[in-house]
Amino acid sequence: MSESDELYYVYGVTYDDVKLPEGVDGLDDRPIDLVRDGVLAAVVSEVAGGHRIGRKAQLLAHCRVLDALASQAAVIPLRFGTVVAGRAAVADDLLGAQAERFKAILEQLAGRSQFTLRARYDEERVLTEIVAEDPRVAELREQTRGRPEDSTMNARIQLGELVSSALTRKREVDTPAVLEPIASYAAAYSMREGRGGVDQLVDVAFLVEDDKRSEFDRAAESVARALTGRVRLQLMGPTAPYDFVPED
Amino acid sequence: MTVSAVGQRRSGGGYLERPAPSGLADVIDSILDKGLVIDAYVRVSLVGIELLTIDARIVIASVDTYLRFAEATNRLDLYEHGGKDLPEMIGQMQESGGRGRTKGILSGAKEAILGSDDDEDDDEELERAERPRRRPPSKAAARRRRSDSE
Numbered sequence: 001m002s003e004s005d006e007l008y009y010v011y012g013v014t015y016d017d018v019k020l021p022e023g024v025d026g027l028d029d030r031p032i033d034l035v036r037d038g039v040l041a042a043v044v045s046e047v048a049g050g051h052r053i054g055r056k057a058q059l060l061a062h063c064r065v066l067d068a069l070a071s072q073a074a075v076i077p078l079r080f081g082t083v084v085a086g087r088a089a090v091a092d093d094l095l096g097a098q099a100e101r102f103k104a105i106l107e108q109l110a111g112r113s114q115f116t117l118r119a120r121y122d123e124e125r126v127l128t129e130i131v132a133e134d135p136r137v138a139e140l141r142e143q144t145r146g147r148p149e150d151s152t153m154n155a156r157i158q159l160g161e162l163v164s165s166a167l168t169r170k171r172e173v174d175t176p177a178v179l180e181p182i183a184s185y186a187a188a189y190s191m192r193e194g195r196g197g198v199d200q201l202v203d204v205a206f207l208v209e210d211d212k213r214s215e216f217d218r219a220a221e222s223v224a225r226a227l228t229g230r231v232r233l234q235l236m237g238p239t240a241p242y243d244f245v246p247e248d
Numbered sequence: 249m250t251v252s253a254v255g256q257r258r259s260g261g262g263y264l265e266r267p268a269p270s271g272l273a274d275v276i277d278s279i280l281d282k283g284l285v286i287d288a289y290v291r292v293s294l295v296g297i298e299l300l301t302i303d304a305r306i307v308i309a310s311v312d313t314y315l316r317f318a319e320a321t322n323r324l325d326l327y328e329h330g331g332k333d334l335p336e337m338i339g340q341m342q343e344s345g346g347r348g349r350t351k352g353i354l355s356g357a358k359e360a361i362l363g364s365d366d367d368e369d370d371d372e373e374l375e376r377a378e379r380p381r382r383r384p385p386s387k388a389a390a391r392r393r394r395s396d397s398e
Contacts (some may be wrong), residue, residue, distance in 0.1 A: 079285045
């Protein structure tokens, strides 16, 4: 590596015969390009020296490039923020050094896409259930409602703990109801850590074979129908398989 | 996926919502800790994002969560009875003020990671893409910290 090496933002690793999607720019509107080594290729764009990485628009660009690529070829997404100095380093140190590993992962991902399912409770409905089911919750609610936060802090924390553990129990019951009918149409699934809001039920990423997509879709639709009114289901995809690359 | 396919689903009155992945901030944000991590000696800098993401999780798992749940439960009154007398309304407004404060901590941590689209200010939390010679020394520390908290 020399001081004159250009910096390259690396989106992911794919096969060398991939056709770059047209009209899809990379971070900071830089054109995307391929760096090849053997049958592998890294999808890259140049980074201006000293340019900052970590803005929302850049994360969106990262996903846009990977999702566009994933719609036409197997691609291994790299962690957002991966920068390598010089085309030679991308070819030799990144691709060449781990070619067998990358090929094995790409074979696993070929013909499959990620769909991400987000299940959210209707907040009003689930909280009403909890108040009705636990008299202690109802009582603590009476004690704290409309009172100053400072003087009722302990009761508030206690109320919140009860509601939190009641929500945890509900999630334990409801998660399989969401997951099981859909998961049988997926090659793999991976639970996601949600933000833990009151309405949080479950976030899960599915890896779906291309020829199972319509069955998968129908299964998700029928779960959404069965739970309607109490749980909202959102399905996003197909996207690049962000949740299905090996952990380091 | 074609536009007409989406159109058909909509007209079919589907129960499943199908937002664009980029339309949901938390779905995009969750990409931050996904994807293959390449060897440290190859990469120039992997912005300070891993660390910040974990910081946000620590905040989530605090007492603030319980207070948020308590406040949400108290807000149920509005749903149950519709109209409220004035003192209770004020109580609830104060509560949602508290909720806003809690949210502020969370989204504040997120914003430190990503900034906002139009945020061109210098943000000290974010590292710059640096030449290998000036590679930040903190990677090993970041890694240790990460494995500690998982």
